[in-house]
Amino acid sequence: MQEATVKVQGMSCRSCVPRIxxxxxxxxxEGRVNFEQGTVDVRFDESKVQISDIQEVIRKKGYNVEA
Structure with a gap:
């Protein structure tokens, strides 16, 4: 399993957490949002999901992702 932290901008309230x-x-x-830090800690199997897939799904929900 790979682990990464993704910086996310645009989370305005705690209801953003379950969406992301x-x-x-x-x-x-697996994603765990830290609302206060503006980050998402993710765990994923690189043979099934790429970090770019995770970043894209966050963008599609309307948030900005720092590369």
């Missing part, structure tokens, strides 16, 4: 985590989990990865 749910989208990441739907990919088959």
């Amino acid at each position: 985590e749910g989208a990441i989990n739907a990919l088959g990865a």
Whole structure:
């Protein structure tokens, strides 16, 4: 399993947390949002999911992702 931290901008309230985590989990990865830090810690199997897939699904939910 790979682990990474993704910086996310645009989270305005705590209701953003389940939106982002749910989208990441739907990919088959694990996501844990730290609202205060503006980050998402992710764990994923690189043979199934790439970090770029995770970043893209966060963008599709309307948030900005720092590369």
